[in-house]
Structure formats: structure tokens, C-alpha cells
Amino acid sequence: MDNFVWQYVTLQGVRLREWQYGSYLHRLVGLLYAWRQSSWLMQHADFIGLGLVSLVFGLAPFVSSSLIGVLLGAIALFWLLLTLSDSPGWEGSQEAGGLKPFFTPIHLLVLLYWAIATVATALSPVKAAAFTGWIKLTLYLLLFALVSRVLRSPRLRNWLIVLYLHVALIVSVYGIRQRIFGAAQLATWSDPTSVAGRTIRVYSYLGNPNLLAGYLLPAILLSLAAIFVWRGWFPKLLAATMLVCNTLCMIFTDSRGGWIGVAVALIGFSSLLIYWWQPRMSPFWRTWSFPIALGAVVGLILMAVLFVEPVRNRVSTMFMGRRDSSNNFRMNVWAAVIDMIRDRPILGIGPGNTAFNRIYPLFQRPRYTALSAYSIFLEVLVETGIVGFTAFLWLLLVTFTQGGIQLQRLRNQTNRDGYWLIAALAILLGMLGHGAVDTVWYRPEVNTLWWLTVGLVASYYVAQERTRSWELAPVE
Numbered sequence: 001m002d003n004f005v006w007q008y009v010t011l012q013g014v015r016l017r018e019w020q021y022g023s024y025l026h027r028l029v030g031l032l033y034a035w036r037q038s039s040w041l042m043q044h045a046d047f048i049g050l051g052l053v054s055l056v057f058g059l060a061p062f063v064s065s066s067l068i069g070v071l072l073g074a075i076a077l078f079w080l081l082l083t084l085s086d087s088p089g090w091e092g093s094q095e096a097g098g099l100k101p102f103f104t105p106i107h108l109l110v111l112l113y114w115a116i117a118t119v120a121t122a123l124s125p126v127k128a129a130a131f132t133g134w135i136k137l138t139l140y141l142l143l144f145a146l147v148s149r150v151l152r153s154p155r156l157r158n159w160l161i162v163l164y165l166h167v168a169l170i171v172s173v174y175g176i177r178q179r180i181f182g183a184a185q186l187a188t189w190s191d192p193t194s195v196a197g198r199t200i201r202v203y204s205y206l207g208n209p210n211l212l213a214g215y216l217l218p219a220i221l222l223s224l225a226a227i228f229v230w231r232g233w234f235p236k237l238l239a240a241t242m243l244v245c246n247t248l249c250m251i252f253t254d255s256r257g258g259w260i261g262v263a264v265a266l267i268g269f270s271s272l273l274i275y276w277w278q279p280r281m282s283p284f285w286r287t288w289s290f291p292i293a294l295g296a297v298v299g300l301i302l303m304a305v306l307f308v309e310p311v312r313n314r315v316s317t318m319f320m321g322r323r324d325s326s327n328n329f330r331m332n333v334w335a336a337v338i339d340m341i342r343d344r345p346i347l348g349i350g351p352g353n354t355a356f357n358r359i360y361p362l363f364q365r366p367r368y369t370a371l372s373a374y375s376i377f378l379e380v381l382v383e384t385g386i387v388g389f390t391a392f393l394w395l396l397l398v399t400f401t402q403g404g405i406q407l408q409r410l411r412n413q414t415n416r417d418g419y420w421l422i423a424a425l426a427i428l429l430g431m432l433g434h435g436a437v438d439t440v441w442y443r444p445e446v447n448t449l450w451w452l453t454v455g456l457v458a459s460y461y462v463a464q465e466r467t468r469s470w471e472l473a474p475v476e
Contacts (some may be wrong), residue, residue, distance in 0.1 A: 009397070010397060010398055011109070011398050014108065046149070047156075049079075049149065049150045050150050050159065050160065052071065052078055053075065053143070053146060053147055053150060055071050056075070056143070056448055057160065057164050057449075058167055060445045061170075061204070062205050069136075069444070072140070072143055072444075073139060075146050076143075079145050082149075086102070104148070104458050104461040105402055106402060106457065106458040107145070107148070108398075110141055110144060110145075112391050112394075113384075113388065114137070114138065116391050117137055117383070117384055118134065120348050120350050120351065120383065120384045120385065121133075121350045124349055124350030125349060126349065126350065129354040130352060130354075132354045133352010133353065133355050136351075136352055143452075144452075144455045147160075147456070148456075148458035149459075150459075151456055157420065161420065164449075165219060165222055165223055165242055168223075168242070168246060169241075171204045171216070172216065172245040173245055173249075175203070175212060175252060176202070176248055176252065178200070178202040179200060179252040183200060183203070185200070199314070201252070202253055209255050211440045212249070212255070213250055213434070214255075214257075214441070215446055216249055216258070217434060218449050218453060219242070219246045220243065220246045220247055220250060220262060221265055221423040222420070223240075223242035223246055224243055225269075225423035226242070227240060227243065228419045229419045250262060255438075256314060256315070257435075257437045257438040257440075258434055259311075259314075260437065261431060261434030265426045265427060265431075266430075267294065267429075268426040268430070270294065271290065272422040275411075276418060329370075330374045330437065332365045333364075333368055333370045333374050334374065335365065336364045336365055336368070337360075337373040337375075337378045337382055340360065340382050341378070341381050344385060345385055345386055347388065348385035349383060350383060351383045352383070353372055356371070356372060356379075356383070357371060372439035374438055374439055375435070375436055375437060376438075376441055377435070379442070380392045399457055399458075400425065402458070403421060403460070406457075406460040406462065407421050407425070409462065410460070417460075421456070421457065424456040424457050425457065427453045428457070431446075431450055
């Protein structure tokens with residue numbers, strides 16, 4: 001009975017095919033199907049979608065947020081055109097006895113969160129400001145919708161990952177150069193009275209070390225996975241070079257939140273890697289591999305803290321409480337945000353930093369101005385209230401559950417693409433760890449990577465055609 005309930009909570013039992021046929025929204029699918037059949041351009045729709053998505057991830061570190069917004073707008077329009085011209089039936093490619101549909105349980109929870117954010121916008125005390133945030137959120141979610149569709153193809157998936165890793169390598173190399181030759185500190189990113197106050201914090205092309213750390217975290221995990229996926233010594237050497245450069249640049253950001261995120265992600269990656277290799281392990285390693293791997297990762301982190309002085313100095317500030325100005329600033333912001341949540345606990349103030357900036361001054365402590373809540377969990381609570389926060393946690397639960405199910409399937413098939421899925425799940429954990437103490441998610445360079453990763457997990461979804469009663473089943 002408990003297992004049955006769990007399957008329904010994690011939407012393993014939802015009959016998406018029946019839901020789609022009964023949905024009024026789904027009836028819009030296929031309105032332009034006849035036109036698409038005669039269009040030469042739309043015969044290559046996935047490649048066009050890949051091109052638009054590639055522009056976002058290829059240009060994101062180097063261009064303004066406005067241009068990224070324009071590209072996201074183009075993606076939204078193309079996704080709408082693609083959806084209206086799709087086959088009105090149960091669409092999906094065949095794989096291993098199952099279907100890879102365009103719409104997954106993860107999509108269902110994303111749609112739910114968007115609907116709650118829409119209601120929060122309509123009821124916001126600052127509707128115009130919240131509407132601006134709602135538009136941004138909608139664009140990000142439509143990026144997810146297109147990415148999850150395009151990445152169903154292993155070839156297109158590999159192309160996009162390779163593109164992002166090469167762009168991240170350029171960003172990392174420039175960041176390392178800043179550490180060697182020096183870089184102007186554009187703001188007081190460290191407490192000038194602390195031992196780490198005079199350290200050069202690199203920011204590469206992104207203008208902020210915390211933002212750079214958020215951008216590089218997925219690159220570290222994907223370059224680590226590439227060592228296992230890419231064939232041949234030269235590609236593996238390239239992946240190892242990327243891993244070293246991304247890791248060094250991450251260290252040079254001196255971003256405590258970024259380091260927390262990497263530590264959480266590496267523990268997650270190691271655990272999933274052991275799960276992946278378990279069927280081929282001897283009884284001894286099946287028992288002891290996880291404790292040994294966990295000890296190795298923790299030991300590596302402790303060695304960096306004990307023997308690398310800049311790391312030791314920066315980590316020590318995490319335990320200084322209010323004696324560190326950065327910690328004190330965040331604590332005062334969090335206190336004000338909690339007051340904001342208490343004022344509107346059900347549906348919040350509406351999405352986006354524009355709405356936050358209109359309401360926060362009414363609650364802020366003197367001299368502690370802020371552009372965000374400095375915690376993604378508090379940010380979701382203040383924007384969409386308890387209702388939206390519950391949907392967000394549900395989305396995470398379904399994403400990790402579906403990721404685990406598909407990882408098991410890929411492991412049974414000994415499919416190398418499973419390493420990308422391992423990296424994606426570890427990235428989500430790491431970004432949540434970083435996001436707990438910062439809100440770099442709300443910058444497009446990082447927010448797009450979050451939805452890329454969620455889309456990567458969703459792209460592996462396979463619905464079995466003939467299964468038990470609680471699983472997906474076709475309509476008779």
C-alpha cells in the first residue's frame with residue numbers, strides 16, 4: 001500500500017495519454033498539422049530548435065540579459081509553432097519497447113507551478129511588477145519545454161552538451177587568467193577586515209564571482225561525465241582538461257555557496273556512479289564502495305580546507321556568524337524576507353525580482369538593501385507562498401524520482417548516456433545546495449542552465465506501453 005501511494009505521489013501512476021486526450025489545452029495541438037506536412041522547413045524542426053537553444057547557451061556569458069531575453073522570446077514562439085503543428089495523437093519516438101513522449105510527469109509539475117505563479121501574479125499587491133516576473137518565468141519554462149523535446153535525440157543531446165562545455169572552457173580560462181594577472185574587484189565581495197578580504201576573486205565574463213560559480217557548477221559535473229562518455233584518448237584528455245580548468249576557476253571565484261554546491265554535487269555524482277557500477281562489482285565492493293567513495297570525497301574536501309590557505313581562509317568565514325559582514329548581511333535579509341512571507345503566506349507577492357524590489361523596502365532592516373532573498377527556497381516562498389513552494393518541492397521530487405527510474409533503465413541497457421543523466425541529477429543537487437545561500441538562479445546565465453538540466457532529465461523519460469495497472473497505459 002505504501003509503495004502504491006508513493007507511485008501516485010511521484011506520478012508514476014498518472015495516465016498521461018488519457019489526461020492529454022481529456023485536456024482542453026491539448027485540443028489545440030494539431031491545428032497547423034496540415035501546414036507542417038507541406039512545409040520543408042518544419043521537417044527539420046528539431047534542428048531549428050537546437051539552433052535557437054544553442055544560441056542561448058553559446059552567447060549567454062558574453063552578451064546582455066536583454067539579448068538573452070530576445071532569444072528566449074524566439075524560442076517561446078518557435079515552441080508554440082511546433083506544438084500547434086504537432087500530430088494531435090499520442091506523439092513520441094519509440095525506444096526499447098516504450099514511447100518517448102513530448103509530455104512527461106515533469107512537464108505536468110512544471111505546468112502546475114506555472115499555473116500557481118499565474119494566480120500569484122493576478123493576486124499580487126504589485127501586479128505590474130509581478131507581471132514582468134511572470135513573463136520571465138514563462139520564457140524560462142518554455143525553454144525547458146523545447147530543450148526537453150530536442151534532447152530526446154542522443155545526437156542533439158551530445159551536441160548541446162559539447163557546445164556548453166566548450167563555452168564554459170573559454171569562460172574558465174579567462175577566469176584563470178584574471179587570477180594570474182589580476183582583475184579589478186568591481187564590488188566589495190568579501191569582508192575587507194577578514195583574512196580573505198584581499199584575495200582576488202575572479203568573475204571572467206560574467207561580472208560577479210558568485211554568478212560565475214553558479215555558471216561553472218554544471219560544467220564541472222558534465223566534464224566529469226564526459227570522461228566516461230567520450231570515446232578515445234584525445235576526447236577523454238579534452239574532458240579532463242575541461243574538468244581541471246573548470247574546477248580551478250571555481251576555486252578562484254572564492255564563492256562559498258559555489259563550493260557548497262560542488263561538494264553536494266560530487267557526493268551525489270559519486271553515489272550515483274557507484275549505483276551505476278554495482279552490478280559489475282564483487283560482493284566486497286558492493287558493501288564498501290559507497291563508504292569508501294564518500295570518505296574519499298570528504299577527505300579531498302578536508303585536505304583542500306586544511307592545506308590550501310585561500311580555501312581555508314574563505315571556509316573559516318562560514319563559521320564566523322555575524323562577525324563576517326557577508327554573513328551578517330544575509331542574516332538581516334533573511335529576517336526581512338521571513339517577515340514578508342508571514343505577511344502573505346499563501347500565494348506570496350508574485351514572481352520575479354521586480355516585485356521583490358517593490359515590497360522588500362517595506363520590511364528591510366536599515367542599511368540592508370537587497371535585490372533578492374539570497375536563498376532560492378525563501379525566494380520561492382516569498383514569490384508564490386506555501387502553495388507554490390509545495391508545488392516546487394513536488395516538482396523536485398518527481399524530477400529526481402523519474403531520473404532514478406530512467407537511470408535504472410539505462411543501467412540495465414548498459415547505455416553510456418546514463419553518465420549524462422548521473423551528471424544532470426548531481427547538478428540539480430549542487431545547484432540546490434548553492435541556491436540555499438544565494439539567488440544567482442535569477443540571472444539568465446544560471447537560470448537557463450537550471451532548466452537545461454531539468455530538461456535533460458525529462459528528455460530520458462520513456463513510458464512503457466504494456467505495464468502494470470499503476471503505470472502508463474494506452475487508451476483502449
